[in-house]
Amino acid sequence: MLRFIPSVSLLLATLAATGAAAQSSDGTFSSNQRFVPKDGEVLFRSICQGCHMPDAKGAVGAGKYPALAKNEKLEASGYPVFIVLNGLQGMPGFGMYLDDEQVAAVVNYVRTHFGNDYKDKITSDDVKAVR
Amino acid sequence: MSDTEQPTVSRRDLLTLIGTIAGSAAMYQAMTSLGFAADSPYSGPIKLEGDPKGASVLILGAGLAGLVAALELRKAGYKVQILEYADRVGGRCWTLRGGDRYTELGGFEQYCEFDKGLYLNPGPWRIPYHHHAILDYCKRLGVALEPFVQVNYNAYLHGRRAFGGKPQRLRHVLSDFNGHVAELLGKAVSQNKLDEMVTKEDKEILLAALRRWGALDKNYAYAASDLTSDRRGYERDPGGGLAGVPTVSQPVGLSDLLKSGLWRFLATGNVYEFHTTLFQPVGGMDMIAKAMARELQGLIELDAKVTSIKQDAQRVTVTYQNTKPGGAQRTASADWCICTIPLSILSQMEINVSTEMASAISAVPYDASIKIGLQFKRRFWEQDDAIYGGISYTDLPISLIGYPNTGYGDAGKAVLLGTYAFGPYAYEFTALSPAERVKKAVEWGAQIHPQYNTEFENGVAVGWHRMPGVNGCYGMWTEETRKAHYKNLCQIDGRIALAGEHASYLPAWQEGAVLSALDTVSRLHQRVVASR
Numbered sequence: 239m240l241r242f243i244p245s246v247s248l249l250l251a252t253l254a255a256t257g258a259a260a261q262s263s264d265g266t267f268s269s270n271q272r273f274v275p276k277d278g279e280v281l282f283r284s285i286c287q288g289c290h291m292p293d294a295k296g297a298v299g300a301g302k303y304p305a306l307a308k309n310e311k312l313e314a315s316g317y318p319v320f321i322v323l324n325g326l327q328g329m330p331g332f333g334m335y336l337d338d339e340q341v342a343a344v345v346n347y348v349r350t351h352f353g354n355d356y357k358d359k360i361t362s363d364d365v366k367a368v369r
Numbered sequence: 370m371s372d373t374e375q376p377t378v379s380r381r382d383l384l385t386l387i388g389t390i391a392g393s394a395a396m397y398q399a400m401t402s403l404g405f406a407a408d409s410p411y412s413g414p415i416k417l418e419g420d421p422k423g424a425s426v427l428i429l430g431a432g433l434a435g436l437v438a439a440l441e442l443r444k445a446g447y448k449v450q451i452l453e454y455a456d457r458v459g460g461r462c463w464t465l466r467g468g469d470r471y472t473e474l475g476g477f478e479q480y481c482e483f484d485k486g487l488y489l490n491p492g493p494w495r496i497p498y499h500h501h502a503i504l505d506y507c508k509r510l511g512v513a514l515e516p517f518v519q520v521n522y523n524a525y526l527h528g529r530r531a532f533g534g535k536p537q538r539l540r541h542v543l544s545d546f547n548g549h550v551a552e553l554l555g556k557a558v559s560q561n562k563l564d565e566m567v568t569k570e571d572k573e574i575l576l577a578a579l580r581r582w583g584a585l586d587k588n589y590a591y592a593a594s595d596l597t598s599d600r601r602g603y604e605r606d607p608g609g610g611l612a613g614v615p616t617v618s619q620p621v622g623l624s625d626l627l628k629s630g631l632w633r634f635l636a637t638g639n640v641y642e643f644h645t646t647l648f649q650p651v652g653g654m655d656m657i658a659k660a661m662a663r664e665l666q667g668l669i670e671l672d673a674k675v676t677s678i679k680q681d682a683q684r685v686t687v688t689y690q691n692t693k694p695g696g697a698q699r700t701a702s703a704d705w706c707i708c709t710i711p712l713s714i715l716s717q718m719e720i721n722v723s724t725e726m727a728s729a730i731s732a733v734p735y736d737a738s739i740k741i742g743l744q745f746k747r748r749f750w751e752q753d754d755a756i757y758g759g760i761s762y763t764d765l766p767i768s769l770i771g772y773p774n775t776g777y778g779d780a781g782k783a784v785l786l787g788t789y790a791f792g793p794y795a796y797e798f799t800a801l802s803p804a805e806r807v808k809k810a811v812e813w814g815a816q817i818h819p820q821y822n823t824e825f826e827n828g829v830a831v832g833w834h835r836m837p838g839v840n841g842c843y844g845m846w847t848e849e850t851r852k853a854h855y856k857n858l859c860q861i862d863g864r865i866a867l868a869g870e871h872a873s874y875l876p877a878w879q880e881g882a883v884l885s886a887l888d889t890v891s892r893l894h895q896r897v898v899a900s901r
Binding site for chain 2: 283298302
C-alpha cells in the first residue's frame, strides 16, 4: 500500500537485513518485514492457524473463520493461491509478506493435510502467474 | 495503534521514517494522504434539532460508536435499542482485570490472575489531547483521566545488534544523535558548503540555532561537557556538599549510533497522535464504555448475535440469536438501523444494501495485533531503572514495553504491557497458544530487563484476530480502497447506515468511532426530520 515511496521501502529493507537475528530455529519471529520460514507446515503453524485454528477447522464467533480442513474450494489450486496473496473480505492478503516459494509451500501443505488430498503440487511459477 | 517497528507496509514506522528523512512538510502530506492528521472536526456536543416524532433506531454493536449513537439519538427523542454480541459493553474499548475470564476464538481460555486494581487495556490505551470528541464525552460523563506518558527520556531503546544488545537510554541516543547532526551541519555551514541553500544572513542564525539545538560548544563541536551532560545526563549526577562534584558523561560516537539503527525510534514522540499531552482513563479504558452504558440502562441487550439485517421500504428487521446455552432466535425491528458491526464480521452477514455499499463492506481487511500484559512482584523498572511510565522500544518481537502510567512508587505488584506488535510478529504471536505467547514475551523482555527472570508472576495475551467479536484489530484502508469505497460505505443506504472506526479517517482510534457515529447520527436525523 505504500509502494509509492520506494526509497523508504529500500531503507527499511536494509534495516531488516542488518538488524534481524533469527529468534527461533524454525525461522519464526525472525523479521517484522516479512515471514522468513520456508517450510509449508511451519508457515501454517505460524500464520494460518492464528485464525483457521491448529486443526484447520476454523472457528465461529460473531462471524467465522472458514475451515481449511476438508475444504473442496482447495481443489482448484489457483483459488487458495489467490486468497493467500490478496486476502478476502476481512482477511488480509499476505502477498507483501511471503515470496512465491513460501506461498506455494503453504498452499501445498494445506492441500495435502487436514483431510485434503490434492496431489497436484503447485510451484513458485504458478504463484508468480497469479501475483 | 501501533508505534513500533514495522514492515514496509506499516504506516506508523513509515511515517516515522518520512518524518526523520524528509521533514515535517512531507510527513504531513504523507499523513493526510493516508487518512491521519486531519484536524478533528469536533466542535462541541451535536445538537439534533427537530422532532423525530417517535421514530425508532436499532443500533447494532455496543462499542463506542454504538453507544455514542444511542446517547445522542435518545437525547433527540428517538426510541433506541442496542444489540451487542458480547456479554459486556465496550467492544474494543476493553480492560482485562484480575478475575476476568477471556475465551478467544478456538476456545482457548485465559483466566486473568492480576492483583486487585491492576489491569491491561488490550485495545486502545491512550487518548491524544486533540481527540476532542472522546475527551469531551469523558468530561461530560465524569470519566477521570490521568496522563499517559508516551515519551520517557529514561526509558530504553534496544536493538538486538545495537551496542551488543545492551539497552540504551532514550536521553543518550536522542541527545547524541541531535548533537552529532548539529555538529555536522554546523561544519557544512561554516565551511560554506551550503551557500547555495542558505543566505549569508540566515547562515549566522542557523549556526546559533544549531549550537543551541545540539548543545554544541563554542567551536560548534558536540563534545563531553556540562552542556552535553545537561542534555543526556551525567556520568555522576550533581549532588550536595563535598560529595556533590558531578562527572560529565561521554557521548556515543556518530558512526556507532547510525549503525545501531536505534535512531529509527527517535521520531515516534514527534508524531501528532503521540504529542504530549496524552491521557488514559483512571482504572482502565473501559471506564468510558461503562460510563456511557450507565446512561443507557435497559436499552442494551447483550449476548445477541446478529445473523441477518433486512430492510424494506418501511422498516429494518434484524434476526439475532441469543448466544447463551439454549438461547432463542429473535427478531428486532425499527424504522432505521445504525450498524457498527466491524466489516470483518458484517461482510459475512446477510444484509440487503446496495451493490456499492456491499462492495465497500467487503473491501477492508482487518489488521493483526497482539498485546500481552505481564504481572511482576515489584516495580523493578521504577525501583532499579528509574523508569516511571512511558515506553521502551525494541526490535525484538515484543516491539515495546509499556510501563504503568499510574501508581508510581507503589511497593506492591504491578502490570506492564510486555508486547504490542503489528505485522508478521503479531501474526506469529497470535498463532501461538496464550500460554506460549506469554512465555515468549517474558523470555524476550528479559533481554531488556533481566529482572523478568525472578519477578514475573503471570500474564494475559490478546491476539486480535482471535477476538470473537471483531476477527482483527481495525480496518486497514489504503489510498486505493478509500478512493473506491469509502464514500459508499458512509452513505445512508435506504434505512441502514454504518458507523465505527472503519467509517472514519482515524483508523483504530476511539476518536474515529465517536466522530463516525456523530456524523452518521447527524445525517440520519436530517433525513428523518425532512421525511416527517
